[in-house]
Amino acid sequence: MPTRFNVTTAIAILALASAATAAWATVTQIDQVGQKFSKTSLSVKTGDHVQYINQDDVQHNIKVIDADDDEDDKGLQKPGETIDVLFAKTGRFTVRCAIHPRMKMSVEVQ
Amino acid sequence: MRLSHESRSMRRHEKICLLSLLLGSGLAVTPARAVPSFAQQTGQPCAACHVGAFGPQLKPFGREFKLYGYTASEGKGWYPPIAMTIQTSFTNTQAAQPGGAARWFAPNNNVALDQSSLYYAGRFNSTSGAFIEMEYDGIARQLQIGNVDIRKIKEFTLFGIDAVGGMTVNNNPSVQDLWNSTPAWGFPYNASALAPTPAAATLIDGGLGQRVAGLGLYAMWDDSIYTEVDAYRGLGRDVLNATGIVPVAGAPGIDGFVPYWRIAWQKNLDRHFFEIGTYGLHANIFPNGDTTAGTPDSYTDTAADINYQFIVNPKSVVSDMLSVHGTLIHEAQSLGSSSALLGTNNYNTLDTFRVDASYSFAATVTPTIQYFRTSGTPDAVQYGIAGGRPNSSGFVTEIAYVPWGKPDSPFQFMNIRLAAQYVSYLEFNGTAHGAAANNALYLSLWTALHF
Numbered sequence: 001m002p003t004r005f006n007v008t009t010a011i012a013i014l015a016l017a018s019a020a021t022a023a024w025a026t027v028t029q030i031d032q033v034g035q036k037f038s039k040t041s042l043s044v045k046t047g048d049h050v051q052y053i054n055q056d057d058v059q060h061n062i063k064v065i066d067a068d069d070d071e072d073d074k075g076l077q078k079p080g081e082t083i084d085v086l087f088a089k090t091g092r093f094t095v096r097c098a099i100h101p102r103m104k105m106s107v108e109v110q
Numbered sequence: 111m112r113l114s115h116e117s118r119s120m121r122r123h124e125k126i127c128l129l130s131l132l133l134g135s136g137l138a139v140t141p142a143r144a145v146p147s148f149a150q151q152t153g154q155p156c157a158a159c160h161v162g163a164f165g166p167q168l169k170p171f172g173r174e175f176k177l178y179g180y181t182a183s184e185g186k187g188w189y190p191p192i193a194m195t196i197q198t199s200f201t202n203t204q205a206a207q208p209g210g211a212a213r214w215f216a217p218n219n220n221v222a223l224d225q226s227s228l229y230y231a232g233r234f235n236s237t238s239g240a241f242i243e244m245e246y247d248g249i250a251r252q253l254q255i256g257n258v259d260i261r262k263i264k265e266f267t268l269f270g271i272d273a274v275g276g277m278t279v280n281n282n283p284s285v286q287d288l289w290n291s292t293p294a295w296g297f298p299y300n301a302s303a304l305a306p307t308p309a310a311a312t313l314i315d316g317g318l319g320q321r322v323a324g325l326g327l328y329a330m331w332d333d334s335i336y337t338e339v340d341a342y343r344g345l346g347r348d349v350l351n352a353t354g355i356v357p358v359a360g361a362p363g364i365d366g367f368v369p370y371w372r373i374a375w376q377k378n379l380d381r382h383f384f385e386i387g388t389y390g391l392h393a394n395i396f397p398n399g400d401t402t403a404g405t406p407d408s409y410t411d412t413a414a415d416i417n418y419q420f421i422v423n424p425k426s427v428v429s430d431m432l433s434v435h436g437t438l439i440h441e442a443q444s445l446g447s448s449s450a451l452l453g454t455n456n457y458n459t460l461d462t463f464r465v466d467a468s469y470s471f472a473a474t475v476t477p478t479i480q481y482f483r484t485s486g487t488p489d490a491v492q493y494g495i496a497g498g499r500p501n502s503s504g505f506v507t508e509i510a511y512v513p514w515g516k517p518d519s520p521f522q523f524m525n526i527r528l529a530a531q532y533v534s535y536l537e538f539n540g541t542a543h544g545a546a547a548n549n550a551l552y553l554s555l556w557t558a559l560h561f
Contacts, residue, residue, distance in 0.1 A: 034380055034424030035171055057426050057517050058158050061184055076153065076184060079517070098185050099152050100171060101178040101274075102333060 031055055032077075035100045043108045044087055050107065052083045052095075061098040064107075067091055073098070145231035145241065146525060146560035147191035148175065149515075153184035156515030156525050157427045161419075161468065162476035163515030164527040164556070166295040167433065169419070170378055173288040177330055179261035179276055180232060180239030191232025192561050197224040197248075199554040201304040205547035211304035212249055220304045223248035224554070227256060238262045247354075249303040254354025255320055257285045257294070268331055275329035282319035283342060283370045286326060289385055291415035291435040292372075294319070297466040297480050298506050298531060305550035309493045309539050310484055310500030312441040312462055314391050314411040320355045321345055322368060335375055336387070342368040363396040365406045376417075380424050385417035396447060403447035413439040428473040428516050436465035445492065453491050460486035460500060473516055480506040488540070499540025506533050527556040 025047045031038040032054045044050065054060050054077050062074040062083050074083050087093065087109040096104035149156055152175070157163035159172030168176070175182050199222050206217035215222070226246045233239035243256030263276035284292040293315045311317065326340030344364025350356065374387030390413050394406040415437040423429035443458040466480035483503035490498030508531040515525040531552040538545035 034421075036380075055425055057428070058154050059184065061153075073185065099154065099182050100174065101182055102174050 025049060027051060029053060030105070032060055032097075032103070035097075035103055037095070037103060037105045039105055041106045041108070043110065045110055046088065046090055048087055048109070050085045050087065050095075052077070052085065054079055054081050054083075060100065060103070063096055063098050065094045065096065067093075145193045145195075145229050146523065146558045147193040147229065147231045148180065149522070150560050151180075151183050151191055151232045153186070155427060155517050155519065155522075156512075157473040157517070160515070161431055161433055161473075162470045162510055162512055162527075163428075163473040164510070164512040164525055164558070165299045167290050167297070167299065167468070168288070168295075169421075169427075169431070170383055176288055177263075177274060177276075179237065179263035180241060181236055181263065183233060183236075188233070188235075191230060193229045193231055193559065194561070195225075195227045195229075195556065195558045197226075197300060197554060197556050198222065199224050199300075199302060199552060201302040201553075202551045203305050203547075204549040207306065214251065215249075215304055222304060224300070224303065225249075237264065252354050252356075255281070257282050257319070259286050261286075271332045273329055273331040275327070278326045278328065278340070279323070280326070280340075281321075281323050282316075283314055283322070283324070283340065283368070283391055284372075284389065285319070286328075286338075286340075287372065287389070288336070289374070289387070289415065289417050289435070290433075291385075291387075291417050291437045292389055292413075293437075293439075296435065296437070296464065297468070297478060298508060300529070300554055300556060301531070301533075302550055302552040305533065305552065306538070306548040308484060308500070308502035309495045310460060310486060310502070312411050312439045312460055312484075313393060313409045314389075314413065314439060314441075315462060318342065318364075318368065318391075318393070320353065321350065322364065324368070324370065326370070328372070333376070333378060336373065338370075338372040340370040342370060342391075344368075363399040363406070365394040365396055368393045374415075381421050383417070383419040383421075385415075387415050389413050389415065397451060400447075400451055403450045405446055407447045408444045410442045411439055412442075413437055430472065431470045432467070433470070434465070434467045436463075438463045441486075443492070448492070455487060455489045455492065458487040458489050458492060460484065466506075474513065475509065475511055477509045478507070482506065493539075495539045497540050501537050501540050502535065502545075503537045504533065504535040504545070506531065508532070524557065524559045526558070527554075529554050529556070 027049045029051045052062055057079050060077045064072040077083050090109050093107045095107055161167040161169055201220050203218055210217055211220050225248055228244050230242040240260040242258050245256040246253050259280040261276050261278050265274050278286045280286045282294050285294040290296055322342040322344055324340045324342030326338055328338035330336045368391055370391040372389040374385055376385040390411045392410045394408050396406045418434045420432040421429050439462040441460040445454045448454040449456045462484045464482045468476050468478035470476040485501040488498035493500045508529055510527055510529040512527045514521050533550045535545040535548050538548050
């Protein structure tokens with residue numbers, strides 16, 4: 001019985017902690033307008049999300065590139081679509097559009 | 111008058127038989143300039159890159175795509191980027207041309223297949239790409255090489271600022287340029303090869319197109335400062351024959367390297383785009399390849415250019431858009447060899463000024479007007495015209511209609527451009543009297559397809 005109580009308690013504590021973390025994670029919105037990002041640099045914390053909102057009438061293709069040049073291709077993004085990017089680890093990232101070479105920004109994750 | 115750069119330059123040099131290297135097929139049409147395989151590669155409609163959704167006039171993203179070596183892609187994998195264009199037309203000149211507008215053509219009111227072109231236009235990989243054109247010239251009835259621009263690029267930082275640099279291999283000085291104020295991609299974007307054109311043109315104004323090959327290095331720093339240097343060599347007669355650029359007589363006359371330079375400053379704001387720059391070249395040429403005079407003639411072309419674009423709604427690729435381009439070219443001709451052999455002046459100057467403005471309505475209807483003027487030292491032998499005055503001036507007005515090439519267009523694999531163009535002369539080959547007889551109406555249908 002004590003063992004069962006401890007397991008249940010641990011699960012509950014983990015769930016609460018997880019919910020609290022999610023609640024504290026911030027979401028930043030970046031507009032894609034005129035084939036540009038609305039910001040050229042951004043600083044976020046681990047676990048934060050950035051939402052990229054395509055307000056152009058052409059498609060984009062977001063790639064998140066880390067310091068080792070490893071790419072996370074988020075795929076084609078049609079006009080009006082929003083791409084959500086979770087920054088789960090610290091570091092400096094470059095976010096750019098594979099279709100529009102000058103459309104890029106840096107994200108510092110602390 | 112600035113019709114087909116190549117045809118104008120060709121005619122000037124044919125008449126005087128000075129530069130055998132520049133002598134070509136007689137009448138050449140402006141190379142076709144719309145490549146739907148780029149649209150296929152990027153997943154973008156024609157209107158994303160091109161003002162009026164068709165043709166060579168570029169928007170900021172079109173310039174960016176070219177600067178980055180035609181490499182941008184929506185990432186659906188590589189496929190051979192093959193495209194095709196066909197141009198057909200009707201030409202009416204105010205006065206008929208006795209003997210026919212060209213071989214196989216009537217003195218007036220000619221319907222023609224101007225040109226049919228096949229392209230490799232797209233990326234090889236993430237850092238290299240090409241625009242390569244093979245064309246059938248329906249006026250000269252000849253298969254020939256068109257414009258070629260092969261690029262390799264690299265991104266880097268300089269003083270902590272982003273930059274992109276590259277290498278270009280091309281065959282026409284200014285074909286690699288990003289802006290529509292330089293000769294290779296300037297207005298008018300297509301023109302009649304069956305209408306009279308002035309005798310005089312500067313060398314950089316198409317006179318070397320497809321007759322040279324060159325290697326250039328370029329860099330754009332901070333999206334604002336652009337520099338480029340190229341070195342060209344004249345192609346040998348065998349190569350010119352093999353590529354359909356047939357010299358009439360004599361050996362190629364370009365002596366040594368032809369340096370080309372380009373410096374530009376641009377500012378890209380949300381709705382406004384500005385550019386101001388300079389470009390030019392220097393060429394040493396033996397007339398008819400004849401080296402007996404010892405030293406070649408030398409041509410030094412120095413030019414300035416400006417661009418302005420206003421995008422009414424930057425969020426939309428079909429936004430209304432105002433575009434203005436201008437250029438002033440000064441040519442210094444030191445003609446020691448031609449003077450000794452043929453009797454030209456020892457030294458001439460030739461100046462060309464052009465400015466055009468267009469307003470694109472919803473990337474569908476685009477009216478354009480251009481003023482052009484060429485003037486210089488009279489030289490009857492050099493220009494092959496009575497009186498020798500090379501002065502010509504006038505206006506080109508055009509209205510183009512492009513139904514497709516937009517995000518919601520029903521045909522993503524093809525596009526068409528219907529245009530009505532009128533060329534009116536104030537002065538033609540040094541005289542205002544009778545200049546209007548050379549005025550021309552040009553109706554064209556331009557079709558582009560990708561496979």
